[in-house]
Amino acid sequence: MSRVVELIERKRDGGRLSADEIGELIQGYVRHEIPDYQLSAFLMAVVLRGMDARETSALTSSMVASGERLDLSRFGRVVDKHSTGGVGDKTTLVVAPLVAACGVRVAKMSGRGLGFSGGTLDKLEAIPGYRVDLSTTEFLAQLERIGVVVTGQTADLAPADGLIYGLRDATGTVPSIPLIASSIMSKKIAAGANAVLLDVKVGRGAFMKDLRTARALARAMVAIGRAAGLVVSCELTDMDQPLGFAVGNALEVDEAIATLRGQGPADLVKLSVLAGSQMLVHARAARTMAAAEARIRRALEDGSGLAKLRELAAAQGGDARVIDDPSRLARAKRTEALRAARTGYVKDLAADKIGIASVLLGAGRAKKGDPIDLTVGVVLRAKVGDRVERGEPYAEVHLGGRPDDTAALAMIADAFRWSGTRVLRRRLVLGHL
Numbered sequence: 270m271s272r273v274v275e276l277i278e279r280k281r282d283g284g285r286l287s288a289d290e291i292g293e294l295i296q297g298y299v300r301h302e303i304p305d306y307q308l309s310a311f312l313m314a315v316v317l318r319g320m321d322a323r324e325t326s327a328l329t330s331s332m333v334a335s336g337e338r339l340d341l342s343r344f345g346r347v348v349d350k351h352s353t354g355g356v357g358d359k360t361t362l363v364v365a366p367l368v369a370a371c372g373v374r375v376a377k378m379s380g381r382g383l384g385f386s387g388g389t390l391d392k393l394e395a396i397p398g399y400r401v402d403l404s405t406t407e408f409l410a411q412l413e414r415i416g417v418v419v420t421g422q423t424a425d426l427a428p429a430d431g432l433i434y435g436l437r438d439a440t441g442t443v444p445s446i447p448l449i450a451s452s453i454m455s456k457k458i459a460a461g462a463n464a465v466l467l468d469v470k471v472g473r474g475a476f477m478k479d480l481r482t483a484r485a486l487a488r489a490m491v492a493i494g495r496a497a498g499l500v501v502s503c504e505l506t507d508m509d510q511p512l513g514f515a516v517g518n519a520l521e522v523d524e525a526i527a528t529l530r531g532q533g534p535a536d537l538v539k540l541s542v543l544a545g546s547q548m549l550v551h552a553r554a555a556r557t558m559a560a561a562e563a564r565i566r567r568a569l570e571d572g573s574g575l576a577k578l579r580e581l582a583a584a585q586g587g588d589a590r591v592i593d594d595p596s597r598l599a600r601a602k603r604t605e606a607l608r609a610a611r612t613g614y615v616k617d618l619a620a621d622k623i624g625i626a627s628v629l630l631g632a633g634r635a636k637k638g639d640p641i642d643l644t645v646g647v648v649l650r651a652k653v654g655d656r657v658e659r660g661e662p663y664a665e666v667h668l669g670g671r672p673d674d675t676a677a678l679a680m681i682a683d684a685f686r687w688s689g690t691r692v693l694r695r696r697l698v699l700g701h702l
């Protein structure tokens with residue numbers, strides 16, 4: 270029996286593989302010595318049987334070793350953040366400039382949106398001219414010069430992950446905690462920061478629908494990061510309703526700018542302050558969370574976070590005038606308000622429905638590579654617990670005149686559930702590791 274078959278069978282039967290054996294599989298696959306069908310069988314065995322922490326770390330290390338690993342050690346402590354994604358999550362656009370404004374370098378490689386999960390790169394491209402394809406040389410030079418970079422992942426970082434993800438997508442092997450954790454963390458480790466703040470989203474608008482699986486993913490990622498020598502912590506945060514009010518690329522940039530001007534929605538401000546404070550503590554720029562929070566709040570209030578976003582936009586070729594005058598952002602053809610049929614409180618607001626509606630409007634992709642419309646989306650006027658008077662708008666929909674617009678409007682209306690009596694607001698932060 271061939272060696273590869275023996276390794277697949279061992280995992281199929283619930284056995285463990287050594288780091289060398291996992292390395293053989295990953296390297297063999299990247300070198301095209303192991304065919305798709307054998308690696309797919311192995312991945313399915315992992316989905317069904319799992320991997321322990323040592324195997325998961327070994328899988329991550331072999332994916333990191335498949336490409337370059339940026340060396341940022343000359344910059345001292347460099348921080349990064351990663352969210353598992355959701356609907357309306359524009360936290361990076363707020364936090365990266367805030368942390369950099371506090372003197373801590375932020376090196377972030379982001380992704381594009383897929384399905385109803387938005388992507389930071391798409392949002393940033395709503396700033397006209399903003400480049401998300403910096404070379405490694407440009408990445409390092411910008412990190413040195415202005416202390417913050419937010420760009421796409423370069424092709425030479427963890428190339429095994431891209432290849433394996435393509436296979437997982439086509440073989441029903443995406444939903445596996447060790448596979449997801451190693452995929453995310455291999456890219457974080459290769460990108461070179463020495464401290465990472467993770468945000469695992471939980472709820473209908475997230476990859477992880479319940480707190481138990483979200484916590485398991487968080488634990489797996491934190492363990493991988495620490496085994497690789499990174500300072501790492503993780504927040505578990507609510508994604509059962511969207512974050513903030515805006516969903517859709519240019520609309521989210523507008524909301525991020527408003528937040529850096531001190532006019533952000535309460536949940537986005539809270540999460541940004543929490544994440545930013547953690548990042549300052551990780552970078553040893555503050556000794557306590559209280560001291561870190563005071564600095565982040567100062568950067569919000571004195572405009573230095575906003576100034577850093579302006580600098581970031583300009584450094585990456587974007588039209589920085591947008592930051593001072595968001596009316597320069599491209600706008601959808603038409604807006605339509607959805608109005609409350611009677612006075613009441615929002616009892617429930619389904620993030621998945623809002624996310625699907627935003628894809629129908631054209632703001633997101635049904636499949637990788639689909640074109641998107643940066644201007645369309647939804648601005649919610651009420652979240653769970655808010656009261657809306659009869660006839661007042663609870664959502665403003667930005668439409669591009671597409672065939673699915675009517676279905677999107679119906680989906681947004683259907684995302685809301687109403688109550689005649691007061692409703693408690695949702696808790697935003699559900700846990701911390």
Ligand code: URA
Pocket residue numbers: 434443448449450452453
């Ligand atoms: N995001 C990733 O980068 N990898 C996964 O496997 C799932 C989500």
